[in-house]
Amino acid sequence: MVEAAAGAARPVGGTVAILGLGLVGGSLARDLHALGWRVLGHDRDAPTLDAAVREGCVRVALGSDLAGIEDADLVVVAVPVGEVPRVLRDVALRPGASVVTDVASTKRSVLAAAEAAGLSHRFVGAHPLAGDHRSGWSASRCGLFRGAAVFLCPARGAGPAVIQRAVALWRAVGAEPRVSDAAEHDRLMAWVSHLPQAAASALALALARSGLAAKALGPGGRDTTRLAASSPGVWTDILLDNADEVGAALAALEVSVADLRRSLERGDREGLVEALEAARRWKEAT
């Protein structure tokens, strides 16, 4: 009855199904609900799904069979990248949604999975550059995407109308979508996102092995290792999924660390100043 009444007063944005209610999926559910969308939601963690329904952000809880997802115009797959192929296959089993998208940090494998699942004509991969080292529904919040860049990588069969729906979705929550090639996206992310993440973990690992406590860090060291607090499971998936590009970036980091170490060993003041200057120039260029 309540459902019927809500249906009569047509929601502003339509009906969206969000599968996975972690930091990104949960924040999207909060924003779209606040904007008047009708949000269907699923999460394999029952307390998460309960909380999302109790807080009113998710109107209809979907079971693991996704029955009812047919009502959604749009499906957002917001699970870790390793689980995306399975969820896309489940989504493909049901008719409905004119547009299917995701939020994973890598795009080549996701597009391949969408095409393998037969979703090519209605899939646009998405990667919002938002979030931090926290995770889960409890970390989700309204406004997470405001001003954030979002890469959109359409599947081969996705036409302009489908792409436009994905663009409109992200604009609605204040993000700045840009259409990109999946391979270019993955290469860029290897350097500007995955490498800093791996570097922070590698630094924390070296410090852990030294036997010193993290509380001995000053503010600079705390910032430099902040990303090491991120979810190991989520990041293992991402790094493995982009292993070729991330491996090349890590090899380049080994070279630059070794360059600094050798300059130190040689007492090469000029070489050191030059390296630190190049790093600063890059950091400060706008």
Added chain:
Amino acid sequence: MVEAAAGAARPVGGTVAILGLGLVGGSLARDLHALGWRVLGHDRDAPTLDAAVREGCVRVALGSDLAGIEDADLVVVAVPVGEVPRVLRDVALRPGASVVTDVASTKRSVLAAAEAAGLSHRFVGAHPLAGDHRSGWSASRCGLFRGAAVFLCPARGAGPAVIQRAVALWRAVGAEPRVSDAAEHDRLMAWVSHLPQAAASALALALARSGLAAKALGPGGRDTTRLAASSPGVWTDILLDNADEVGAALAALEVSVADLRRSLERGDREGLVEALEAARRWKEAT
């Protein structure tokens, strides 16, 4: 006349000479002036010294011969570590100050320089863990040391009364001094301060060499490379001064970066999760 009147109303903390009015020296001048100390100051950069006098934080500008420094009970050498030996020799040429201290990030070479200059009985090296990537008088501010740890490394000849004066100085500006051995200090700093600094620069250097722009970084990458904006000159001095310990720490970082890269190349999910977990456990331990 003004000087005489000020002298009649005895300042709370006494008279301090601060040599070098950058971020650390300048902030100390601001705090001590606000606490009622009479601050004598010198900086080889004339506009800096002028600004400090004009803003009233420095009561008396000292020339490069340091004439007048005899009035100070306490001398703080706040120049980059590479210049500390020369300034300590200049200070030793004049009588006065019962306590001489510094603020450099390394302590073995500074203590050696103090002892070589004949200051052993009145020198306590100090290293406040405060500041950020900015530098110079314009970055200095009141309250910089509030809650900050300060390592104090007394010279061989410094007695308890001298150490107590240094402790009182740092407590006055809200810092938390702790007495430490210089070699232990330098080893600790190599890991918790100099290594994160060098790691941030090495990461920025690798990114610079990749040809990507810093503005492509997300918030995580910006934090991880923040320290790369630090002064190359200041940090070259620090890293070279602690080259043996920093070299060992950098070699350990090369190992942990290579470990991650090889796990990726092998597709070793278990090894990757384990490494990222160890990094996170360390980061989150309190």
